[in-house]
Amino acid sequence: MEIKLVQKVMKVNDELAQGVRARLRAAGVACVNMMSAPGSGKTSLIEAALRHCGGSPRIGVIEGDPDTTLDAERVAACGAPVVQINTDGGCHLEANLVGRALGDLDLDALDILLIENVGNLVCPVAFDLGEDRRVAVVSVTEGHDKPAKYPKLFRGVDLVVLNKADLLPYVDFDMVFFRDTVRRLNPGVLILDVSCRTGDGVDAWVAWLRETAAVADKGKAG
Amino acid sequence: MHEFSLAERILESALGAAAAHGGLPVERIVVEIGALQQVVPEALAFAFDAAKSGTPAEDAVLEWRETAALIACESCGSEFTPEDMFWMCPSCGAAGGRVVRGEELIIQSVTLRETLLETREVEHGN
Numbered sequence: 001m002e003i004k005l006v007q008k009v010m011k012v013n014d015e016l017a018q019g020v021r022a023r024l025r026a027a028g029v030a031c032v033n034m035m036s037a038p039g040s041g042k043t044s045l046i047e048a049a050l051r052h053c054g055g056s057p058r059i060g061v062i063e064g065d066p067d068t069t070l071d072a073e074r075v076a077a078c079g080a081p082v083v084q085i086n087t088d089g090g091c092h093l094e095a096n097l098v099g100r101a102l103g104d105l106d107l108d109a110l111d112i113l114l115i116e117n118v119g120n121l122v123c124p125v126a127f128d129l130g131e132d133r134r135v136a137v138v139s140v141t142e143g144h145d146k147p148a149k150y151p152k153l154f155r156g157v158d159l160v161v162l163n164k165a166d167l168l169p170y171v172d173f174d175m176v177f178f179r180d181t182v183r184r185l186n187p188g189v190l191i192l193d194v195s196c197r198t199g200d201g202v203d204a205w206v207a208w209l210r211e212t213a214a215v216a217d218k219g220k221a222g
Numbered sequence: 223m224h225e226f227s228l229a230e231r232i233l234e235s236a237l238g239a240a241a242a243h244g245g246l247p248v249e250r251i252v253v254e255i256g257a258l259q260q261v262v263p264e265a266l267a268f269a270f271d272a273a274k275s276g277t278p279a280e281d282a283v284l285e286w287r288e289t290a291a292l293i294a295c296e297s298c299g300s301e302f303t304p305e306d307m308f309w310m311c312p313s314c315g316a317a318g319g320r321v322v323r324g325e326e327l328i329i330q331s332v333t334l335r336e337t338l339l340e341t342r343e344v345e346h347g348n
């Protein structure tokens with residue numbers, strides 16, 4: 001007996017993500033899904049934003065890692081509310097995990113929620129978490145060819161952060177190739193050069209977060 | 223390797239369909255995989271085989287159909303299948319575009335084996 005199911009494999013995740021989105025919208029909280037390879041500097045960017053933003057926007061954080069609470073501890077040390085999710089070895093976050101984590105955050109005290117996904121350039125891309133915007137982080141030590149090798153991630157993001165710019169003198173990073181690839185994959189996407197170490201570019205990163213938070217606020221009013 | 227989480231989802235749906243039809247064993251599942259999904263069909267089938275054991279789908283075969291990508295140019299509106307990762311419109315040369323097809327990840331059909339029912343009928347007949 002053949003049953004014509006015609007059902008999206010992602011159906012359950014997509015529905016849970018819409019639930020997350022609705023809860024955040026109702027509270028006027030913008031949501032950003034940060035994706036990168038392990039060690040590109042996602043947590044460092046969150047720390048830099050918390051240290052430089054002077055409390056505006058009010059940032060909450062969900063940390064996704066296969067194991068440990070190390071990243072949550074770093075974020076908590078900056079004074080931000082944070083929930084650590086451990087995926088138990090899992091290679092990406094899913095909407096059900098984010099939905100559960102929301103219960104541990106006071107959304108009324110936030111303007112923006114940063115979700116640090118598990119370090120991985122492939123799997124997180126497939127899972128909507130309920131975010132408004134996506135960010136890809138690449139560090140110069142990973143090489144200029146990463147957008148070309150992982151096109152799907154770079155096609156679907158609203159911001160590309162090129163981190164560890166302070167290390168450019170020490171690596172053969174072809175900036176022209178990198179920018180050209182990103183632009184061809186995702187015309188018009190914003191690319192920010194940042195060094196969490198020297199603080200260069202952190203202002204622009206914070207400005208982008210403020211603008212993202214303001215858009216969500218407008219959404220709530222309208 | 224998110225193929226494992228996808229395989230679990232597919233298994234759940236198939237078992238749900240089987241449960242809705244008297245718990246018949248699952249024989250075959252057909253999934254449609256868009257070319258723009260970063261899913262390796264062989265890896266998905268492998269993950270499915272690992273997930274299915276001990277369930278009413280343990281003898282099931284996972285089959286797949288691949289759908290080619292189709293992109294609509296946002297400058298001139300023409301539709302094309304991209305030749306590489308850069309979606310360059312062959313008509314006007316614009317980069318990027320909107321996905322018309324290729325993002326599918328759909329369980330198209332589940333085939334159940336009806337032998338169990340026949341066996342039961344025979345048993346009742348005795």
Ligand SMILES: Nc1nc2c(ncn2[C@@H]2O[C@H](COP(=O)(O)OP(=O)(O)OP(=O)(O)O)[C@@H](O)[C@H]2O)c(=O)[nH]1
Nearest residue numbers: 037038039040041042043044119163164195196197
């Ligand atoms: N030189 C330099 N090092 C940096 C910079 N940003 C981060 N790092 C270092 O890179 C390493 C990884 O940074 P994290 O912020 O932990 O990276 P992550 O992306 O959160 O890593 P995972 O959560 O494990 O995927 C740390 O040792 C940081 O100190 C930078 O701008 N310049």
Ligand SMILES: [Mg+2]
Nearest residue numbers: 042043071116
């Ligand atoms: Mg981290």
Ligand SMILES: [Zn+2]
Nearest residue numbers: 295298311314
């Ligand atoms: Zn065109």
